Structure formats: C-alpha cells, structure tokens
Amino acid sequence: MDDREQNIADENKVSGQSGDNYEFITETIKKPKVNKRKLFRKILLTIVLGILFGLCASVAVLLSFPRLQDYIYPANDTRPVLLPVDETPGEEEPVEPFVPPESDGTPETAETGTETEEAGRSGDEDASGSSETGPESDSLPEEPDQEKENNIVVNNIVETIEKELEPEDYRTLLRKISAIAETTQKSLVTVSGISPNTDWFNNSYENNYSTTGIIVADNGKELLMVSPSNILHNARNVRVTFFDGNTYAARVKNSDINTGLCIVAVDLVHMEEETLEQVEKVQFGGLASSAVGVPVVAVGAPYGTAGSVGMGQITSNSVVLDKEDSNVHIILTDIYASTAASGVLVNYSGRVVGIICHEEMSGNMPNLLRAYSVSDISDCIEKISNGQALATLGIIGTDVTEEANADKGVPFGAFIKEVVADSPAMNVGIRNGDVIVKIGTDEIGTFDDYKKAILKYQPQDVVTVTLERPGREEYTELTYEVTLEELR
Numbered sequence: 001m002d003d004r005e006q007n008i009a010d011e012n013k014v015s016g017q018s019g020d021n022y023e024f025i026t027e028t029i030k031k032p033k034v035n036k037r038k039l040f041r042k043i044l045l046t047i048v049l050g051i052l053f054g055l056c057a058s059v060a061v062l063l064s065f066p067r068l069q070d071y072i073y074p075a076n077d078t079r080p081v082l083l084p085v086d087e088t089p090g091e092e093e094p095v096e097p098f099v100p101p102e103s104d105g106t107p108e109t110a111e112t113g114t115e116t117e118e119a120g121r122s123g124d125e126d127a128s129g130s131s132e133t134g135p136e137s138d139s140l141p142e143e144p145d146q147e148k149e150n151n152i153v154v155n156n157i158v159e160t161i162e163k164e165l166e167p168e169d170y171r172t173l174l175r176k177i178s179a180i181a182e183t184t185q186k187s188l189v190t191v192s193g194i195s196p197n198t199d200w201f202n203n204s205y206e207n208n209y210s211t212t213g214i215i216v217a218d219n220g221k222e223l224l225m226v227s228p229s230n231i232l233h234n235a236r237n238v239r240v241t242f243f244d245g246n247t248y249a250a251r252v253k254n255s256d257i258n259t260g261l262c263i264v265a266v267d268l269v270h271m272e273e274e275t276l277e278q279v280e281k282v283q284f285g286g287l288a289s290s291a292v293g294v295p296v297v298a299v300g301a302p303y304g305t306a307g308s309v310g311m312g313q314i315t316s317n318s319v320v321l322d323k324e325d326s327n328v329h330i331i332l333t334d335i336y337a338s339t340a341a342s343g344v345l346v347n348y349s350g351r352v353v354g355i356i357c358h359e360e361m362s363g364n365m366p367n368l369l370r371a372y373s374v375s376d377i378s379d380c381i382e383k384i385s386n387g388q389a390l391a392t393l394g395i396i397g398t399d400v401t402e403e404a405n406a407d408k409g410v411p412f413g414a415f416i417k418e419v420v421a422d423s424p425a426m427n428v429g430i431r432n433g434d435v436i437v438k439i440g441t442d443e444i445g446t447f448d449d450y451k452k453a454i455l456k457y458q459p460q461d462v463v464t465v466t467l468e469r470p471g472r473e474e475y476t477e478l479t480y481e482v483t484l485e486e487l488r
Contacts, residue, residue, distance in 0.1 A: 078219040081385040083378050086285040086351055177297060181309040184299045184346050186243045187282040189213045190306050191227040191264055193235030212300035212342040213240065213264055214282045214352065217385055222265040223279065224385050226355070228342060229255050229262035240266055246275045254384040257487055258323040259377055261355070263384050285351025286375040287331070291317045296353065298335050298369055300343015310335040310369065317373060321359060322396045324420055324487065325454050326380070327447065329373040330359060337369040345371045379455055390487040391457045393465070394423020399447045400435060411468045411475055413437040414450035428480045430467065435475070438466035459486035
C-alpha cells in the first residue's frame, strides 16, 4: 500500500469516528433512453424549416436583386447633357426705322423747300411723259426699260418727333429690366456648404457659407447646377435652395479647376412637384468680338445678398486669361458690386452671357463686376455635367497671329507659351515655342481648335501630337505619343 492509499484510509477512519459517514450516498450514471420517434420529428421539422427559410430567402433575393444591383452597379441611363450657346452671339436686334403715325390715311411728312421743288419737277416730268405717249400707252403693255429703272430715285422722308421724357418713362424702363431679372431668378439657386468647426472653448458648431448657382440641365435622374466650388471643398453637407424657397440635399458631382466651377446635383426623386414646375433651365448667349457698351443685368447676389440686381454695361471683353490647356475671356463691366458677389450677367434678351468670377485683374477697381464669358466655358461645363473627367496635356498657349505667320514664318496652330511642370507634355519633351498643328486626326489652326480637340479625350488616353519646332532656318515637324492625365 502506497502513501496515497494510506492517507485515504486514514481519512475514512477519521470520518467514521466523527460520524460524518456518507457511504449511504451512491450515484450511478445511466444513459438516457432515446425516443426515436421524437428525434425523427425534430429532424423532420428542422429539414422543413430549412427548406422554408431557403425559399423565403430566394424570394427576397429575387425581389430585391434589381434594386440592389442598381445600387451597387448603377445603370448609366441618364440623358446626355447638351448646353448650346445662342447662334447669333452679341448681335443686337436691328433698329427699325421710325414710321410716323398716319393721319386720314396719309402719312405725315416734313418736306423742305428743295425736296418740294424736286417732287414738283418729278411730277411735272411724269405728267409730260404720260401726255407724250398718248392713248397708245393705254393699249400697249408696259415693257421694262432698264434706263428708266436706273434713274428711279426713292426719297425716304422721315419726320423727327421730339418728345420730352417723363419720370414715368424711366420707371417703365426699370420695370422691364426688373422683369428680365425676375425671369432669370427662376433659373438660379442658392448653394450652401455646411462644414464643422470648433471654437476657443472646444464647443462644436457649423459654418454655413452660400453662393449662387445656375440650373443648366436635367439628365433624367438629377437636376444639375453650376456653382463656384470654393465654399464646397471642405463642406460636410451641401444644400440647394430653389426659387420657391424649398431646400434639398445635394452633392458635388464634378469640377473644373481652371475656372473654380463645379457641378452640383440634386436627385429628382427627392424633389417636390411644385418645385419642378417652377424650375427653368438657363439659356446661354454669346457676345460679339467687341461688345463694349452692350447693356447687361447682374442677377443672383451681385451685392452679396441673394436676390439683388445690378444694372450697367460691358466695358471690355478683350481680356483673355491663360489657363492650362484652355483660355477664357473676361467680361468687364461698370457695375459696382460686392467683393463676395456671385451670380450671372444677363443681356436684355434674357440670355446668360457670363458667370460672375473673382479673377485678379490689374488696376485699382476690385469692386467692378467681372465674369467668365460662357462662350469659352460652355463646352467644359457640358463635359463635367456628363460626369466626365477633364484630360490635360499640360500646356499654356495662344493663337499664332497673321503678322507672326507672315513676318517670321510661324505656322498656324496652337503656339505653346509655357509647358506646365511635371505634365504629360513636359514628360515627353514638348517645349516652349513649339506650335501644335495636329491632335490625333484633328487639324489645329487656332488655340480654340486645340481646346475643342483636347475636350474629346479622357484621362489615360494615348494621343498623337504633331507639332512644328523652330530651328535655325525653318520649322521641323515632330510627332509625340502622349498619355493624357486628369486635370487637377
């Protein structure tokens, strides 16, 4: 007997002497009896419930799969956005000649003594001519006489009526101009960007900045607006308030870094019918090459307050700002406005000719309103409205003038003033002073041709760039294969 068995025997002896004897407690572990019928019912019930669950899950998946698929892989069934510009940009309607009111069926005329004498002599000649022909002229048909036709003189006598303008005339003019602004307001929205912030005491609050946007298109799923993007970069929420006062959640869809404009979208399914009924898409209009003196109306928030209106005229539209792979004309006006102005410039036909901007200009008049000419940026707005990214080659250029072509032999095309650092153009060896004459299969005769050609491509597209490089005696044609990048 080992030590362990001896210890157990001693403990049992002690417990027996003390009366703590539990030998009457016995335990036998037996296996439970299996109820096969009950077990079979449980197994059968589990199988039936599993089949029912599978059927329900299959039906649920079949019903929800189309919506789930649209959410994960949204179908591209939106309508393409087209933003046409008025075909007759900047042309004022011709002024009709003044026709004096008729009295007793005869127009009133003011005749001078000389004109009366000429008219009298003409009448005498006609009378004598008719008497010389005699009755034969009545029987014979008149034949055209080329000499007589050349001698026909038509005198347009216009009476000038002087009218003293009254204050009511001025009020009538202002009401008509206000009607133009009121109609345009239906195409404008207030875009608000809400961003979080913290004060000195670590209390959280929200900053709410707003600007003016313009409604440009409806692609079937979204209502698209153009808005300045400076207040929306760090915004946590974007909201759009329409002409009827209703506000809806929105999102920034795309942007153009050159102009600082972006596309803001609101889902149509979330908008009320009364708002959609009042919404009007903006109409773009162009300007002539020299639009100095053309009257315009500033609508939106030219004085920093939504709904304000400014009136004036264009003082210049010849200033051109060079941008990466683009350039844009700046419309200068004599409208004194806020440095935080936003909105559009509208001509008296109700068409938007410019989008108010804050480009730095030389001079000491920062409060004079200026705007991007929509003729130069409408194609870019159209592309980003369709959700496409802007591609860039990475040059800043201009046109080749006729003088440069005639005097120095510079070929017509897109003259490269500067190559952007670390751009695709610099990476392949394109230099300042080169002249691009072809992009892919598109012939380039002006810088405007170059802008339109680049807009056709997407980032990562490989294009063939043909250019003329100046040499000691003549230009040499070179060809490069360039992979475009996204404009950022």
